[in-house]
Amino acid sequence: MSNPKEAIKEKSMVIQKEMLANLFTELSNAKANGKKVVYTFVPGNLTELILAMDMLPVYPEINALQSGMRKKSGGYIKDAEKLGFSEDVCTYVKCDIGMMLNGNIGPTGEKLPEPDLLLLSYTGCFTFLKWFENLERLYPGVEIAMLHTPYQEDGKITEDQISYMVKQLKEDVIPKMEKVAGKKLDYDRLGKMLDNAAKAEDLWVKVLETAKNRPSPIDSYFAGVYYMGPLNTAFRGTEEAVHYYEELYKEVTDRMKLGLCPVTPEGEMKEEKFRLVVEGPPNWTNFREFWKIFYDMGAVIVASTYTKVGGLYDQGFRHEPGKPLESLAKYCMGCYTNLNLPQRVDLIEHYIKEYKADGFLINSIKSCNSFSAGQLLMMREVEQRCGIPVGFIESDLVDPRYFSYANIKNRLESYFQMLGQRKVIIAQEEAAV
Amino acid sequence: MKKAPERLTSLLDECKTLAFDLNFNYAKQWKAKSKYRLLVGYLPIYVPREIIHAANGLAVGLMGVGDRKQIIKGDAYYQSYICHLPRGIIEMALDNNLDNFDGFLFPSICDCVRNLSGMFKLAKKGKFSRYFDYPQNFEKHIGGTFYRELNETIINDMFKINDMKITTQHLNASIALYNHNRDLIETIYNIRQEFPWRLSAVDIYHIIRAGMVINVEKHNEMLEEVVNLISEDFGEPMDNIRVVISGSFCEQPPIGMIKSIEMAGCYIVDDDFMLGSRWIQGRIDDTTNDPLNEIVEAFLTKSAPSSAVYDVPHPKSARLVQQVRDRGADGVIFCAASFCDPALLDRPDLQKACDDAGIAHINFQFHENTGQFKVIKEQAGTFSDSIKLWV
């Protein structure tokens, strides 16, 4: 295995890095500056509400994935297991708890502030509920607000569900946030943030859709997880996020005009051989090596479901300043893991057709029942409907014990071989016609 | 030593056969008697069976296949790191064990059950299949309203099939029957708490599980008989400790495992095996003009604290400690299915609560089709001995 080289940085990356550095500085000074800190989740997050009340968000999932990338997660997970957490359960939870047991040191090496509010936006994953119950015990007495997001069990969002969520927001969640923030929610300010959110969402969708181009100028999965960062976390609703997406879109369209392939940590891909749609989160502990297997084979991910966990904007959803709480409710219910299985299959089918993919691949994550339970049936459905080769690999998010490089590489190589053969056959058939 | 009454033995045999009839013959025969009857299958843990009963339906608990059915197709639907229960359910669906069922309900207990609801939709099983997304907000006008609407949706699903309108009278009558059912189950647990040798944990398991697949009227008759029979003195106490089992509310432990724990010297005086049958703590008012409101109210205020319910306002650790005290138990056996996030993520906190309360505990993991119990028996035996030594 070669050592990954230093990543090439585009301007948008530099902007994002600065945004994150500023956030972590703010977080480390939060207590000194009297800023309140809210721990919350990515899917169905209420960032605009948090920011509109001048509080600072912390996302335990992001801490966990960053611990994975910094090779710290293995130790954290073991520490949580020593505390009694089973080897079988979601490793994000264990990594987060382990990180807390080890002083809650964030990605910049500084201690993260303790929460003033646990905002449990319970969207698309039952384990979130358990995670926050555990956090509540680690921070006894902390204020905790829970927003139950109903599942789209019937493949649609109903009026009853919206009204249930709006009532929770109005009567329970916002009052608790106001209490912690020590100020009333300013709806004008919230409206402006939602307007900014919608602008950033427009740009994000445009970025995603450039992957319809041949060659695609972006990798919608491996690079997509960086691109989606500002929108999915602490910056949605801010001017900075709009600026970031303007810059990103400009870069991507420039690349598209020049007919360039995606940028990878080792430079630009030279040739797009295979276009794939991917379902499931990536592995974080060996992220670079994992990505490298793909770009070395000329495989580009043109659409992925994971980049929709923070919102399904490419299917039309936008935050609406005129209907703030309704649109927050719809946002929460619309996140990818809150879709039912038939909706997920439909979406994947749509991506495969719309983005003219050659193959469909599932990275099934041991930790994550929300994604993984049912994926084998989904795979068969997709194969039947789209008639393209499907592939299936298994890994974990942040538990290094469940990433077998050799195994995954072997499987992917055979899969790409199959895709290659199919391409030859299709070309021969087309030539014959 | 006075022997167990013969009638009890035959009744227990009947329960055992019913509990593990994975073709659900009793329920299917019950349905065949009228074209207006419905069968609604439901997964653990809880659905308000009263509404199904009032709609002329039979709620059939789908508690997994245990070690009674070989999983062939199911394993091709699930990765190795997903618990066992859903593979058995899908195997039954594909093998036509669930033919004649009109609908399926998948209570909000975890993402495996949630996604299984989508698998049933994709496989087009039943005339309806719904994720039963009960509220995690317990304010009457917020979560209560939502829960009522959820119940109404299911009532409507059933109405579309059999055209039977639920009346106030019907629903009150159904509530009364299930109140009686829970009372009788509680009575059996109470008697057993005092005289655990009169009925084994496996017997009580069969009795309650039988009630998941037959109509409540018949189950009540059986329970009444059991109560009468075990109110008499028979059998002989053993020098066993008393334990509460926690964590088996969904995927069920194999019978051999329950047996091994008792044989190793631990009377199981309480458990959460089929928590759905005992979910509502106490009675639901069966005399009002708005019985659906009573069902909603009971869910909001009388649900057993469990891994399926948002814990912060309803600490389940306090409930477990109380349960141990109330039952006069000596310890807790944490017994969760492998890969069961809800049970396993709750375990450290529950263990801590036991530690803080000075309650001894041990911990097992299982699959519903685990076949080897030697280690479990040894560990339960050591646990029992250590408690006997110290208490």
Ligand code: SF4
């Ligand atoms: S189960 Fe999946 S979605 Fe839920 S917390 Fe774990 S990784 Fe996240």
Ligand code: SF4
């Ligand atoms: S055993 Fe646990 S993980 Fe499996 S379906 Fe039941 S609750 Fe879900």
